[in-house]
Amino acid sequence: MTTSTFTPAPGGARLSRMVLAQSRMEARLMLRNGEQLLLAIVIPVIVLVGGVAAADRIGIDLDGHRAVDILAPGVLALAVMSTAFTSVAIATGFERRYGVIKLLGSSPLPRSGLLLGKVLALLNVVALQLVVLVAVGLALGWEPTLAHPPRSLVALTLAVCLGTAAFAALGLFVAGVLRAEATLALANLVYLLLMAGGGVVLPTSTYGAASSLIAWLPSGALGEAVRAALVDASIDGRSLLVLAGWAVVGAVLTARTFRWE
C-alpha cells in the first residue's frame, strides 16, 4: 500500500502514555522557569541557611530543640506550599491565558488526564525539592528524630501528600477564577504572608495568642504535621484532618468555578 505523507491515520495515544508525556512536559517547564525555581529551591534554602545562622548567632533554641531541627522540617513544608500553591496557580493561570489548556482541550488528552499529568508533575518537583532541602539541612547539622523511623516516614508521606493536595486544589481555584496577572500577584502575596505568619517555617506555638487560629490554616497544619513527623516521630492526626478538609474545600471550589479558557 502506498500512502502519501498526510494520509489520515488518526487516533489518540494510550492514556498512560499521554499522562506521562503531559507530566514530563509540565515538570520540565516548571524546572526551566527561573521564577518558579526561585520559589521552589532558592527561597527555601535561603530561609533555612539564614534562619539557622541567625539562631546560632543569637543563641536561641526553639521549644527546647536546636534551631536547625525545627527549621529544617519547616522549610520542607514551605517548599511543598510554594510548589503546590504558588507555582501551580501561576502556571495554570498563564496556561489559561496563553490558550494552552484550550489547545489541549482539542487534543486526545482528556481533562482528567491533564489533571493527573499536573498532579504527577507536581509530585515529581516536590520530591526533587525535598531531596535538595534534606541534603542542605543535613549539611547544616540537622538531626531528624530516629525514635521510630517507619512512623516518621508514614507521617511525612501523609503530610506531604495531603499538603500538596490541599494547596494544589486552592492554587487551581485561584487560577481558575482570576486573570493571569491577578493570580500571579495573589499567589505570591499569599505565599509571603503564609511564609511569615502562617506557621509553616516556625511552629504555630511561637505565634502567641494567634497560634490556635494559625493551626487551622493549611500552612500551619502542614508545618505542624511535618514537624510532628521529623521532630517527635508522631502522626499529627488533627493537622492531617485539617489538610484533608482544605483539600476538599479547594477541590469543590475549583470544580464549581474553574473555567478552562
Added chain:
Amino acid sequence: MSTATPAVSVDGLVMRYGDKLAVDGLSLEVARGSITAVLGPNGAGKTTTLETCEGYRVPQQGTVRVLGLDPQRDRAALLPRIGVMLQSGGAWSGVRALEMLEHMASLHAHPLDTTMLSERLGLGDCGRTPYRRLSGGQQQRLGLAIALVGRPELVFVDEPTAGMDPQARRTTWELLEEIRGDGVTVVLTTHHMDEAEHLADRIHIVDRGRVITSGTPGELTRDGRTATIRLVVNRPFPDGAPESLRAELGPDTEVRQLDEVSMLIHGPADSMTLGRVSRWCEEHDVLPQTLNLGQRTLEDVFLELTGRELAS
C-alpha cells in the same frame, strides 16, 4: 461510517453572547476531502461557528455534526480524529517550538515525523527557540504543524495565514493543497478573498452570523450583474471628476478616484456603461489609456449582497 456523510454539517446554529447575536441561524455543509473556506469580515461569527464544531462551545440552538458525530456528546471519539489550529496562542511561553510539536505528537497513536513536518513548514531554524520569541508568522506555522501532527481526517484552521509574509503564505497554501490531495478535509476561516479564491473548492460567505451565499469560486464570480472598471487617463482629472462621472453613469454606480489619473468604477457590467465612460472622457478632454472591464471578484459579490466592503 459512510463517506457520504458530510465532514461537517451545521444546521440552524444560533449562538448569543449576552445581548449580542454572534451566530444567527447559520447552516453549512463541508464535503469530505475538500478545502472549504468560511469567508467573512471580522465579527461575522466564523470563529464561534468553528469553535462549536471543535466542541469548545455548546450550540444554543441548531445542530452540529462533525464526521457524523456530536462534538459534545461524542467528544472523546471525535477529538482524536480532528486537528485544530487556533487563531492565536496555544503554547506555553517557555516551550521550545520543536518540543511543543513533539509533545503534541506524543498524544497521538500514529503521529507524523516532527522533523519532516517542521522542515516542511520552514520551522527547521527555530526548533529550539522558545515560543514567546517566535515571530507571529512562525507561531502560526507551528500552530498549523500542531493541527496536522496527529494525522487527522479533518482540520479546522482559523485564519491560517494571518501575520505571515507572502512567501510563508504561499508555502502554507501549497501545504493545505497537498494535504487535501492526501485525503484530509480542510475547513478554514479567512477574511482574505484571495485566500478563499485561491484555495477553496467551496466558499461560504458569512455576514452577521449567517451564510449569505455559497458556491465554488467560479460559481460565485460568474454571471455578475456588476463589474469593476478600471480607468486610467493621460493627464490629471479635472476637479469634481468622480461626482460628474457618477452623474453621467447613473445611481447604480460607484466611482472612486485612486490617484490623479486613475479611477475605479463599480457598476453594471454592460457596454452601455463603457460607452458612457468613454463619452465622459471625451467631454472632459482626457484620453483613456486603460479602460478595463475587470472580472467580478468575491469583493464584488460581498458588496452586492451586503452593500458593504469586505475589507476589514
